[in-house]
Amino acid sequence: xxxxxxxxxxxxxxxxxxxxxxxxxxxxxxxxxxxxxxxxxxxxxxxxxxxxxxxxxxxxxxxxxxxxxxxxxxxxxxxxxxxxxxxxxxxxxxxxxxxxxxxxxxxxxxxxxxxxxxxxxxxxxxxxxxxxxxxxxxxxxxxxxxxxxxxxxxxxxxxxxxxxxxxxxxxxxxxxxxxxxxxxxxxxxxxxxxxxxxxxxxxxxxxxxxxxxxxxxxxxxxxxxxxxxxxxxxxxxxxxxxxxxxxxxxxxxxxxxxxxxxxxxxxxxxxxxxxxxxxxxxxxxxxxxxxxxxxxxxxxxxxxxxxxxxxxxxxxxxxxxxxxxxxxxxxxxxxxxxxxxxxxx
Amino acid sequence: xxxxxxxxxxxxxxxxxxxxxxxxxxxxxxxxxxxxxxxxxxxxxxxxxxxxxxxxxxxxxxxxxxxxxxxxxxxxxxxxxxxxxxxxxxxxxxxxxxxxxxxxxxxxxxxxxxxxxxxxxxxxxxxxxxxxxxxxxxxxxxxxxxxxxxxxxxxxxxxxxxxxxxxxxxxxxxxxxxxxxxxxxxxxxxxxxxxxxxxxxxxxxxxxxxxxxxxxxxxxxxxxxxxxxxxxxxxxxxxxxxxxxxxxxxxxxxxxxxxxxxxxxxxxxxxxxxxxxxxxxxxxxxxxxxxxxxxxxxxxxxxxxxxxxxxxxxxxxxxxxxxxxxxxxxxxxxxxxxxxxxxxxxxxxxxxxxxxxxxxxxxxxxxxxxxxxxxxxxxxxxxxxxxxxxxxxxxxxxxxxxxxxxxxxxxxxxxxxxxxxxxxxxxxxxxxxxxxxxxxxxxxxxxxxxxxxxxxxxxxxxxxxxxxxxxxxxxxxxxxxxxxxxxxxxxxxxxxxxxxxxxxxxxxxxxxxxxxxxxxxxxxxxxxxxxxxxxxxxx
Numbered sequence: 001x002x003x004x005x006x007x008x009x010x011x012x013x014x015x016x017x018x019x020x021x022x023x024x025x026x027x028x029x030x031x032x033x034x035x036x037x038x039x040x041x042x043x044x045x046x047x048x049x050x051x052x053x054x055x056x057x058x059x060x061x062x063x064x065x066x067x068x069x070x071x072x073x074x075x076x077x078x079x080x081x082x083x084x085x086x087x088x089x090x091x092x093x094x095x096x097x098x099x100x101x102x103x104x105x106x107x108x109x110x111x112x113x114x115x116x117x118x119x120x121x122x123x124x125x126x127x128x129x130x131x132x133x134x135x136x137x138x139x140x141x142x143x144x145x146x147x148x149x150x151x152x153x154x155x156x157x158x159x160x161x162x163x164x165x166x167x168x169x170x171x172x173x174x175x176x177x178x179x180x181x182x183x184x185x186x187x188x189x190x191x192x193x194x195x196x197x198x199x200x201x202x203x204x205x206x207x208x209x210x211x212x213x214x215x216x217x218x219x220x221x222x223x224x225x226x227x228x229x230x231x232x233x234x235x236x237x238x239x240x241x242x243x244x245x246x247x248x249x250x251x252x253x254x255x256x257x258x259x260x261x262x263x264x265x266x267x268x269x270x271x272x273x274x275x276x277x278x279x280x281x282x283x284x285x286x287x288x289x290x291x292x293x294x295x296x297x298x299x300x301x302x303x304x305x306x307x308x309x310x311x312x313x314x315x316x317x318x319x320x321x322x323x324x325x326x327x328x329x330x331x332x333x334x335x336x337x338x339x340x341x342x343x344x345x
Numbered sequence: 346x347x348x349x350x351x352x353x354x355x356x357x358x359x360x361x362x363x364x365x366x367x368x369x370x371x372x373x374x375x376x377x378x379x380x381x382x383x384x385x386x387x388x389x390x391x392x393x394x395x396x397x398x399x400x401x402x403x404x405x406x407x408x409x410x411x412x413x414x415x416x417x418x419x420x421x422x423x424x425x426x427x428x429x430x431x432x433x434x435x436x437x438x439x440x441x442x443x444x445x446x447x448x449x450x451x452x453x454x455x456x457x458x459x460x461x462x463x464x465x466x467x468x469x470x471x472x473x474x475x476x477x478x479x480x481x482x483x484x485x486x487x488x489x490x491x492x493x494x495x496x497x498x499x500x501x502x503x504x505x506x507x508x509x510x511x512x513x514x515x516x517x518x519x520x521x522x523x524x525x526x527x528x529x530x531x532x533x534x535x536x537x538x539x540x541x542x543x544x545x546x547x548x549x550x551x552x553x554x555x556x557x558x559x560x561x562x563x564x565x566x567x568x569x570x571x572x573x574x575x576x577x578x579x580x581x582x583x584x585x586x587x588x589x590x591x592x593x594x595x596x597x598x599x600x601x602x603x604x605x606x607x608x609x610x611x612x613x614x615x616x617x618x619x620x621x622x623x624x625x626x627x628x629x630x631x632x633x634x635x636x637x638x639x640x641x642x643x644x645x646x647x648x649x650x651x652x653x654x655x656x657x658x659x660x661x662x663x664x665x666x667x668x669x670x671x672x673x674x675x676x677x678x679x680x681x682x683x684x685x686x687x688x689x690x691x692x693x694x695x696x697x698x699x700x701x702x703x704x705x706x707x708x709x710x711x712x713x714x715x716x717x718x719x720x721x722x723x724x725x726x727x728x729x730x731x732x733x734x735x736x737x738x739x740x741x742x743x744x745x746x747x748x749x750x751x752x753x754x755x756x757x758x759x760x761x762x763x764x765x766x767x768x769x770x771x772x773x774x775x776x777x778x779x780x781x782x783x784x785x786x787x788x789x790x791x792x793x794x795x796x797x798x799x800x801x802x803x804x805x806x807x808x809x810x811x812x813x814x815x816x817x818x819x820x821x822x823x824x825x826x827x828x829x830x831x832x833x834x835x836x837x838x839x840x841x842x843x844x845x846x847x848x849x850x851x852x853x854x855x856x857x858x859x860x861x862x863x864x865x866x867x868x869x870x871x872x873x874x875x876x877x878x879x880x881x882x883x884x
Contacts (some may be wrong), residue, residue, distance in 0.1 A: 021388035040767035044774045044805070046397035050748045054804065057774070059481050091396045093551055099568070158602060166606050173612045174603055176569065180381065180594050293598045295569045303568075306735065309766035337769045 009336045012331055020144035020325040022172055024318070031317040032077055034309045042308040046090050050201050054118055055207065077314075086318070087311030091304055096315040100297060104319065105190025106177055107289070107296035111281045113212055114219035119274065122224045126270075127229025127263065130239060141232070144227035154287035157253070161291070164214060167241040172210050174292045181278040182207050216294040221230045230273045240263075267338055374620035376881060378591040380865075382876060383613040384606050387597040392523045392550040394482035403525045404875030405571060405595065407825045408588075410556035411581060412787035413437045413451050413470065420870050420878075425869040425880075429789060432519055435581050436465055436557065446514025446827070453505045453816055459531040459557045467507040473534035474499045474509075479655040480545035484526030490794065491521030513825050520789050522609070525873055531555035551759065559588040559879045571598040582879050589867075589882035608633060608860050614883075615861040615868070616878060619624045621680045626859040634863050637856040639684035642790035644702045646783055647748070648808040648849040653779045655729075660721035662847040665742065666707045668714035669850065670751045677743035679855055686851040696844070698747075699836020701792040702851050705844055706832055710795055714755050726756025732768035732781040733762075740855070741782055774805040784855075785809055788872045792836040809848035816842050 023155045043061040061067050065076060080087060088095035129141040166173040167282075172179055177192050185199035186190070193212065196205035238244060239262050286298035297316055304312035369576035371676060390398045393406040434440060437451040447732040457465040461714045477484035492515035496582030500508045511518050530550065533710070554562050559582065560573035581590060587688070595612075598604045604621040607613035609632070619627070628635045643853070649656040649665065656662060671687040687706035689697075696703060720722055731748055733741035742763070749759040759780075764772065772778050785799055785806060799806050801817040823835040859868050869880045 038768075039771065040765055041771040041774070042767055044770045045767035056396055056483065056486060063396070077423070091389060092387075093395065093397070094567050104564075158600075161603065161606065166610065169610070173607055173610070175383070175598050175612075176594060177605065180570065180572075180596060181379075290599045293596075293600065293603065293605060295566075300568065306765055306767070308765075313617065 009333055012336075013333060016329055017022060017325070018330075024321050024325065027321040028078070028081065028314075028318055031314050032074055033070075035308075035313055036073075037332075040308040042066070042090060042310060044306050046309075048136065048179065060090075072104065081318075086315040089304065089312045090309045091307055091312065096311045099300060099312065100315055100319055102190075103295055103297045103300055105192075106294060107282060107285065107298060109177075109191045110219065110288070110294060110296060111213055111278060111285065114215040114223070114281060114285075115274065115278050117216055117220040118223045118227055118277070119164070121220065122227035123231050123270065125224070126228040127235055129228070129232045130235035131258070133236060135140065139179050141228060145228050148221045149225040151221070152287070153218050153222050153285070154291050156221050157288050157291040160214045160218050170250045171190075171214050172207070174214060175213055176295055178204075178208055179211070201202060215288050215294055218267070218291075219281060219288050223281060227270065227275055228271050231266065234269045235262060238262045238266040264338070268335065269332050271331055271338060275327050279320075279327050282323060359563040375592070378594045379602045380881060380883075381613045381616065382393055382593065382615045382878070383595065383596050383598045383605065383607055385599055385601060385618045387595070388565070388571045388595060389553045389567050391554050391562060391565060392482075392547065393483050393528075394477070394480075395547065395551050396834060397485060398483070399679075400873060400875055401595065403873045404871075405559075405573070406528055406874075407527060407559040407871075407873070408593070408878045409554045409558040411436045411465075411558050411561060412523055414440065414523045415581075416523050416872060418522070419493065421638070421641065424636055426638055426641065427869065427872050429520055429791070429872075432523060435523075436470070440519075442519070449509045449511070449513050449519060451507050451509070452501070453507070454581075455505065457557055458559050459534075459555065459791055460578075460703070461555070462709075463531065463533065464811060465529065465531075465557050467501040467530045470507050470529055471496075471499045471501050472535070472832065473530045474527055476530070476545045477527045477702070478869060480547060482526070482545070482547060487524055487526050487788075488521055489514055490789070490798075491518040493518060493521060494859045495530050498759075510849070514827060515825065516827075517789055517791070517794065517824075524788050528556065531557070560593060563592070568597060570594060581802060588879045590878065593878045601794055605860075608862070611862060614865055615859065615881065616799065617857060617859050617876065619858060619860055621682050621858070624682065625680050627860055632863070634861050634865065636859045636860070636861070637682060637867055638859075640747055640786070640857050640870070640874060641684070641789065641854060641870060643786040643874070644686065645782060645852045645855060646785070646849045647782055647852060648778075648783055648810060650779050650810050651812070651848050652776065652810045654720065655723060655727055656779055658721045658723075661719045663722065663754070664714045664717035664721065664755065665711045666705075666847050666850050668751055668757075669707075670709050670757050671707070671852070673745050674744045675853060677747060678740040679836040679853065682856040682858065684854040684856075686853050690788065695838040696837045697841060699833040699838075701795045701836065701840060701843075703840050704855065707844075707850065707852055709751070711751075711755055718755060724756075726758065728760070729780050730760045730762045730778075732764055732769065732772070732778050733783075733823060734764050734766045736766045737782075737784075738763065739816075744782065770805070773808065776803075776810050781808075782852075786874060792819050792832075792839065793823040794828075796839050797824065800843075811846065811848035813842070813846065813848075816846075837861060 013115045042064060043066060046060050047056040065073055089096050089099055092099055109325060125141045127137040132138055161174050165174055178184065182204055184202060185195040185201055188195050188198055192208040193205060196208055244262050247261050283298060286302045288294065289296040289299035297319065301313055301316035346817055359533050372805050384401055386399050386401045387399045387740065388399065388405050390402050393403045412435050413433050414437055415435040417426045417433050418425050419428040436453055436457050438454045440449055440451045453465060453467060459465060478488055478494055479496055492511050492513055498510045498683060502508050534555040535546040539546040543721065559576055559579040561576050563572040563574045565571050575587055575591045577587050577614060579587050590831055600846050601620045604616050605619050608616045609627060624635060649662050651657055675681055675685055686702055686704050687707050689706045691706045717724065718740065731745055745761045749761055773783065778873050787794055796816065797820045800811050800819065801807060808864065819838055823832055826832045826835060857874060861868060864884045865881055866884055868882045869877065871877045
């Protein structure tokens with residue numbers, strides 16, 4: 001029974017993955033064309049030395065492969081992608097794949113932590129609000145959520161820096177993932193908090209966590225609202241349903257009623273939203289990355305976009321699309337686990 | 346079980362405490378000997394010659410490589426700035442210019458060694474200079490401005506002597522050799538990494554260094570940080586001594602407010618690119634040292650495309666020049682931090698000297714502006730766009746609003762256009778923008794150089810697209826004018842033409858605001874507008 005259930009989930013996941021390939025290809029071609037259509041010639045931008053003339057511009061154009069026609073460029077680009085080559089960034093001078101590989105763990109670590117903080121805060125808040133609708137707690141949660149959403153992440157980020165770093169000196173300087181004077185652990189996962197633990201360096205681990213807290217909190221503040229609201233709404237539905245009334249009437253404990261029956265049934269929409277929130281955060285945390293000098297993929301892509309550096313933008317969009325597919329897949333699987341009745345074909 | 350975990354916990358605590366005690370003093374010491382420099386930009390290549398390299402890359406290469414010669418420094422209104430007229434030896438122990446000005450002979454230092462320990466020879470110098478004028482790199486266009494164009498011009502006389510031959514006695518030949526690009530590379534190492542497609546090892550040198558400079562690269566993370574450590578054998582600064590700081594950390598911090606916080610809290614030692622408002626408040630607090638130097642080799646313009654109507658009419662350009670609210674713009678955009686290039690009075694109607702950039706005799710006078718518009722046949726005014734790039738929004742945005750308001754009063758309707766940087770450069774290069782603001786910088790700020798590069802030709806830097814054969818001829822002739830008085834005369838003529846034709850309006854030279862910890866000394870404004878890490882020390 002269990003194996004067939006799991007097997008069915010895996011088959012479904014595999015089918016989903018296959019069906020998303022055309023979409024990925026579409027994203028690939030679309031981004032490629034979009035970048036070429038955008039006004040702004042990267043060659044001119046990068047040939048900005050005090051004496052750069054026509055010759056230098058031509059040379060950069062050639063170096064970036066822009067001297068060929070667009071269809072030709074597309075063919076070259078696709079064959080490069082096929083060989084696992086995402087091109088070279090003009091901005092950093094490095095292969096895009098290397099840049100992304102170094103920066104993605106930073107973004108993921110930040111996003112995961114933020115999402116974790118948000119979930120830990122949002123689910124109990126939502127449940128509390130749903131248990132006493134209309135009460136002072138409910139209004140308090142609503143106010144907190146509204147504030148969280150109203151304040152843009154870079155404002156809350158700057159504010160947190162101002163209070164915890166500038167005024168009280170509790171937080172370390174907001175310059176990236178680790179203090180410049182701390183030596184890095186050998187790279188295994190790319191997640192600093194894990195790498196430090198694997199290396200057995202507790203001090204380093206603490207340093208990395210301290211760097212992580214402020215940016216993660218400022219990101220979390222922003223997404224607590226949708227998560228808490230959706231938890232509240234679906235908890236309300238679930239608390240008002242027949243099975244909860246039955247459970248209450250047969251005298252089950254409060255804990256059993258709320259956590260086991262109501263929350264388990266209310267959690268599906270929360271998972272959906274969490275999946276969406278995660279994907280959005282990963283791409284949209286550019287402001288937090290900028291404010292905290294976090295060497296992540298989003299700020300990398302923004303810099304590249306401003307300077308019309310094609311390869312990194314294309315690489316970034318491809319990466320995000322793949323991650324989106326992956327996250328959706330994980331959400332699907334979670335559905336199956338949370339509610340065995342679900343089978344989306 | 347509980348006992349074990351307790352023991353584990355205490356031992357972890359004890360070790361941590363021990364570690365803390367052990368590392369604390371040594372860390373404090375290295376902190377004092379470390380310069381932490383934060384910047385909004387980043388280093389993207391270790392070879393500044395690579396097309397697309399950033400200004401931070403230029404600055405880094407000044408410390409990782411030596412050149413034959415270097416600029417001296419002088420005091421300008423109490424602040425140290427680079428001095429174009431004093432050229433001292435760096436790898437060259439001494440140099441001679443032949444009386445006809447056609448031959449420059451450099452004698453190399455006997456004690457100069459590359460960072461791998463091998464001696465610097467004339468062969469290395471020749472290879473490096475050859476690379477600069479032959480390889481498809483940025484140095485080529487720069488050295489062209491000093492009549493250095495071909496490998497034949499560099500001749501090895503003996504292992505410590507090299508001779509440079511010039512087709513004409515060019516004043517800018519020697520200063521050009523002190524600029525960023527003609528750095529001296531260890532040719533033996535570089536040749537090992539050269540390939541048939543890439544005979545000048547550009548790919549390898551982008552990510553590795555092979556120089557004799559004051560610092561060696563310890564770690565390089567493009568877009569994040571570079572750490573360099575001192576080369577103890579280097580003695581090209583003060584005799585017998587290496588550079589002051591043992592380590593320099595160049596770190597990218599994109600958010601200007603964060604950079605301001607870092608330096609104010611004492612976590613960063615030096616920063617150049619703060620917002621004018623932050624600089625002002627930090628200066629007012631008085632805890633930090635703020636050195637503001639007008640960027641005397643840079644100019645910010647309001648440019649008009651002289652080929653696009655109605656700006657092809659000189660009276661329209663004069664009308665604009667009489668209608669800009671200079672003082673307000675200067676305060677709103679820069680908080681008055683810079684050297685104004687407007688509001689001069691020329692009693693006899695002639696330029697005071699032949700130096701460019703100069704203070705122009707322009708001021709806001711709306712009646713005069715209306716007269717000029719009438720003379721241009723546009724008494725009712727016209728509509729146009731005023732563009733600036735996103736990267737300069739903090740200064741250009743308030744300025745654009747004032748331009749719009751003031752020109753509105755004389756009937757010129759202005760639409761403000763904010764363009765992404767790459768788009769702006771493209772449009773300027775294609776000469777499509779009618780009316781915009783932009784800045785320029787010249788590494789070798791001499792009058793003829795400015796006029797030749799920024800007022801002639803069809804390249805991007807001729808913002809106003811002015812095409813005046815007389816002006817071009819005078820500037821070209823001045824280039825090779827050995828007589829100082831005649832050169833000055835040519836400069837005066839050019840400046841007078843500038844005011845008469847008004848191809849574009851010089852606004853100001855913005856300040857370079859270097860904000861640093863009070864213990865930092867020796868900061869000098871360099872031609873590349875970045876910090877030369879070799880200049881600074883800690884008290």
